[in-house]
Amino acid sequence: MSKKVGVPILKFNKVNKVYSEDFLALRDINLEIMPGEFVSIVGRSGAGKSSLLKLIYAEEKPTTGELYFNGEDVSLIKRKNLPYFRRNIGNVFQDFKLLPHKTVFENVSYALEVAGKSNEEIEEEIPEVLTLVNLSSKADKYPNQLSGGEQQRVSIARALVHNPVLIVADEPTGNLDPSSSIEIVELLLRINELGTTIILATHDRDIVNKVAKRVITLDGGKIVSDKTNGKYLI
Amino acid sequence: MKLLKLFRAFTEGMRNFSRNKWLAFATVSVLTLALYVVSATVFLGLTGRMIVDKIEDNIDINVYLNPDVSEENALETKVLLESTMEVESVTYVSNDTALEKFLSDSSGDPSILEAVEEIGENPLLSYLIVHASDSRYYESIAQTLESERFKNQISHINYGKNKEKIERLNRITSSVERVGLIIGIIFVVISVLITFNTIRLSMYSRQKEFEVMRLVGASNMYVRMPSIFEGIFYGTISSFIAIVLIFVSAQSITPLMKGIATEGMLMGFYWQYFWLMLLGILVFGVFIGVVSSFIAIRRYLKI
Numbered sequence: 001m002s003k004k005v006g007v008p009i010l011k012f013n014k015v016n017k018v019y020s021e022d023f024l025a026l027r028d029i030n031l032e033i034m035p036g037e038f039v040s041i042v043g044r045s046g047a048g049k050s051s052l053l054k055l056i057y058a059e060e061k062p063t064t065g066e067l068y069f070n071g072e073d074v075s076l077i078k079r080k081n082l083p084y085f086r087r088n089i090g091n092v093f094q095d096f097k098l099l100p101h102k103t104v105f106e107n108v109s110y111a112l113e114v115a116g117k118s119n120e121e122i123e124e125e126i127p128e129v130l131t132l133v134n135l136s137s138k139a140d141k142y143p144n145q146l147s148g149g150e151q152q153r154v155s156i157a158r159a160l161v162h163n164p165v166l167i168v169a170d171e172p173t174g175n176l177d178p179s180s181s182i183e184i185v186e187l188l189l190r191i192n193e194l195g196t197t198i199i200l201a202t203h204d205r206d207i208v209n210k211v212a213k214r215v216i217t218l219d220g221g222k223i224v225s226d227k228t229n230g231k232y233l234i
Numbered sequence: 235m236k237l238l239k240l241f242r243a244f245t246e247g248m249r250n251f252s253r254n255k256w257l258a259f260a261t262v263s264v265l266t267l268a269l270y271v272v273s274a275t276v277f278l279g280l281t282g283r284m285i286v287d288k289i290e291d292n293i294d295i296n297v298y299l300n301p302d303v304s305e306e307n308a309l310e311t312k313v314l315l316e317s318t319m320e321v322e323s324v325t326y327v328s329n330d331t332a333l334e335k336f337l338s339d340s341s342g343d344p345s346i347l348e349a350v351e352e353i354g355e356n357p358l359l360s361y362l363i364v365h366a367s368d369s370r371y372y373e374s375i376a377q378t379l380e381s382e383r384f385k386n387q388i389s390h391i392n393y394g395k396n397k398e399k400i401e402r403l404n405r406i407t408s409s410v411e412r413v414g415l416i417i418g419i420i421f422v423v424i425s426v427l428i429t430f431n432t433i434r435l436s437m438y439s440r441q442k443e444f445e446v447m448r449l450v451g452a453s454n455m456y457v458r459m460p461s462i463f464e465g466i467f468y469g470t471i472s473s474f475i476a477i478v479l480i481f482v483s484a485q486s487i488t489p490l491m492k493g494i495a496t497e498g499m500l501m502g503f504y505w506q507y508f509w510l511m512l513l514g515i516l517v518f519g520v521f522i523g524v525v526s527s528f529i530a531i532r533r534y535l536k537i
Contacts (some may be wrong), residue, residue, distance in 0.1 A: 057449070059533040080453070097446045101253055114240055114452035158450060 007071050008032040009166055009197050010056060015065035017051050017221075026050040027221045029065070033199065035165065038192045040208050041201045042219035042232055049201040052218070053170050056199065057089050058082055068146040070165070087115055090159025090196075092169035096151045098143040098158075104130070105139040108158045115162065125161060133157045133187060149180030156187060164198045173204055180214060239456065248438075257436045258468075264432045265472035269519050270426025270479045273511060277480060278321040281503055284412055293369055293403070297362040297379060301445040307481075308349030308360055311387060315364060318378065325363040332358040359389055369404055378382050433468070434530040437461065444534040454535045457459035458528070465527035471518030474517070477512050480504070 010033040012101040017026035026048045033039055041049050055067055058074050067074045069088070077085050091097075098107050108129060109122045117125075130136045133153040143151055152172055160208050164192040169188065173181035185200075185207050192198045202208060208215055209231055238243055251258050299308055312324045327335075333356050340346045350357070357389060366372050378384070397509075447457045484504045504511075 043514070059449075083448070083453040083456075086449065091449050095443075097445055097449065099446055110447070111450040113239075114447070114450060114456050116239060118238065162451070221306045225308075 006034065008068070009035045009037075009070055010199075011068040011071075013066045013068070015055065015062045015067055017048075017060065018063045024221050026055075026062075029223060031216070031223065031226070033197065035197055036192075036195060038189065038198045038211065038213040039200070040201060040211055040213065040215045041154065041199065041218060042208055042215060044203060047218040048221040049203075049218055050170055051221075053199065053201055057086060057091055059093065060139060062187055077165075083114070087162050088164055088166065090156075090162065090164040090167040090174045092152070092155050092167060094171035094174035096143070096148075096155045096175075098154055100143055102155050103140050104146070104154050104157075105143055106133060108161055111158050111161050129157045129161050132160065132177075132191075134135055141205050144210070147180070148176045149183055152176060152180070152184050153187065156184070156191075160191065160196075164196065164200065167191065169198065169200045171202055172200070173207060178206070181207060182210070205232040240459070241461030244454070246460035247467065250460055251464050253295045254436065254439075257439065261429070261432045261436060261468050262472050264425075265429045265519060265522065266479070268513050269472055269476035269490075271421045271425060272418065272518070273476060273515050274459065274480055274483060275414060277484070277504075277511070279411070279418070281330050281500060282414070284499075284503065293366075293372070294365075294447055295364045295372060295375060296392045297363060297364060297381075298391070299387055299511045300389045302357060303360070303387050304362070307387065308362070311327075311384065312362055315362065320368075320375050321367055322365045322367040324365070327363065329356050329358045329360045332360065349445060368534045389491055401449075413435075414492050426522055429448070430526040430530070433465070433526040434521070435531040437466075437494070437527070437534065444506075444531065448535065457485050457535060458531055461527040461531050462524055465523030465525075466520050469519075469523035472523075473512070473516040473519040476515055477508075479513070481514040 010031070012029045012031040014028040015026060016024065018024050018139070022157065024202065029052065032126075037234055041052060043049050051060065053064055056069070056073070058077060061075045069085075074085075074203050102110060108126050112122050112125065126139075127136060131140055133156055135157065136151060138146060146154070150177075155168075156169075167188070172188070173184055177186065181204065187200050188200060189211065189230055200207075200211070212229055212231075214226070215231065216223055255256060287436050299311075304310075305326075308326055308328075309310060315321050335351070336358060337347070337350070366375055376391060379388060381396045441506075444457055484500050488498070488500050
């Protein structure tokens with residue numbers, strides 16, 4: 001497990017997730033993730049990767065067991081406070097989930113608008129983030145005018161703009177060609193170096209091997225291995 | 235900050251509205267139609283009521299007095315009748331006035347003049363014109379007049395002639411009102427359902443967006459506000475179109491109402507109640523728009 005000390009940013013304690021009687025998505029998950037880690041979660045489709053991530057950003061609740069975020073029990077967060085909770089976590093999805101009728105700039109700024117940031121703050125912060133993901137020149141383009149890799153970088157910019165402590169990426173390279181995938185992973189590594197914890201779910205062997213950091217392998221909803229400097233096993 | 239969010243929601247709503255032109259068009263059309271049908275029903279109902287009132291005003295009972303009743307007695311009877319609740323007004327017409335009117339009506343027909351001169355004295359009776367406060371009361375007024383109290387003063391009453399007319403009018407009025415009310419309610423229900431469904435469709439087409447908004451940390455209210463503004467736009471635009479449509483319809487049925495209503499009565503009515511009608515339609519339209527949006531979006535906010 002992690003060698004770092006302090007409060008884990010995420011702690012799963014005997015978590016089970018059952019969707020229906022004959023479908024156990026997650027079984028007895030015990031897991032600690034420390035601030036600043038880069039964790040790859042691997043496994044076949046249906047191994048429980050997405051379920052695990054949905055628990056983290058509170059789209060789903062554990063059926064039994066507890067999940068702590070910075071020491072706080074996530075399942076106790078009231079529904080009306082979920083939006084505030086989610087602003088601590090940046091989400092990146094396989095299908096980008098951009099708003100199709102907003103430009104790159106607007107897609108990123110929306111995340112700040114919902115938090116009630118002033119226009120001045122927005123004008124100041126967005127260019128910085130867009131520079132980080134190397135999209136300054138495409139700020140006025142719409143998602144359908146961008147390549148897949150570029151769209152994914154927009155969604156990473158949007159995830160970053162709150163300065164979240166944690167970024168959760170669910171198969172971010174699933175829809176991308178190999179060279180775009182490498183780009184995205186390098187970007188995530190760079191963000192991690194700046195101090196943000198990253199959880200990356202993927203079933204792409206090359207990516208996991210390139211990252212070469214902590215790898216947690218899921219199979220049938222169970223953690224079957226958890227290795228620092230891991231490799232893709234299955 | 236609240237104001238900033240509200241302003242952002244407003245512009246967002248505007249953009250949604252203008253972006254999705256076909257859906258906006260469909261929603262506004264349905265809502266306009268609904269508002270039009272409902273307010274036209276109300277408008278026609280009120281107009282009908284007014285026409286009936288007008289006709290009722292023209293109904294009266296003529297009470298012909300015996301020739302030996304003096305003017306003094308006649309006026310006493312008039313006051314007595316006026317004091318009863320069912321009676322709105324009583325006009326006394328003396329036999330001299332009646333003769334004058336009769337002669338002027340026959341506009342100097344020499345044979346009539348001759349006949350009157352031949353008789354030598356006024357052959358006509360003085361009479362009272364009795365207006366009831368409601369056409370339903372004529373029956374009981376006629377009964378009162380036939381009672382002992384008035385019997386020896388009265389020669390005859392022409393109520394019988396009007397009786398059928400009055401009864402028919404009463405029947406028609408009450409059934410028109412009942413049917414109008416039922417049709418009105420049915421239209422209100424149908425139009426609310428259709429409008430609701432159209433707005434739901436427009437929300438359905440955007441459910442992915444709502445999901446994204448929630449996931450980047452937008453509160454439910456923040457996701458909802460633009461749609462509520464959209465609902466307000468739908469309601470406002472539809473209301474204005476509906477009131478114009480009513481104007482057009484009122485103008486085009488005016489010629490058809492010749493003989494029933496006086497020229498310009500319908501339009502006069504329209505302008506008299508313009509602001510009240512506009513306000514009513516506006517409130518109703520915005521209400522349907524907002525409530526539909528509010529309910530339709532709810533199911534997409536459960537993440």
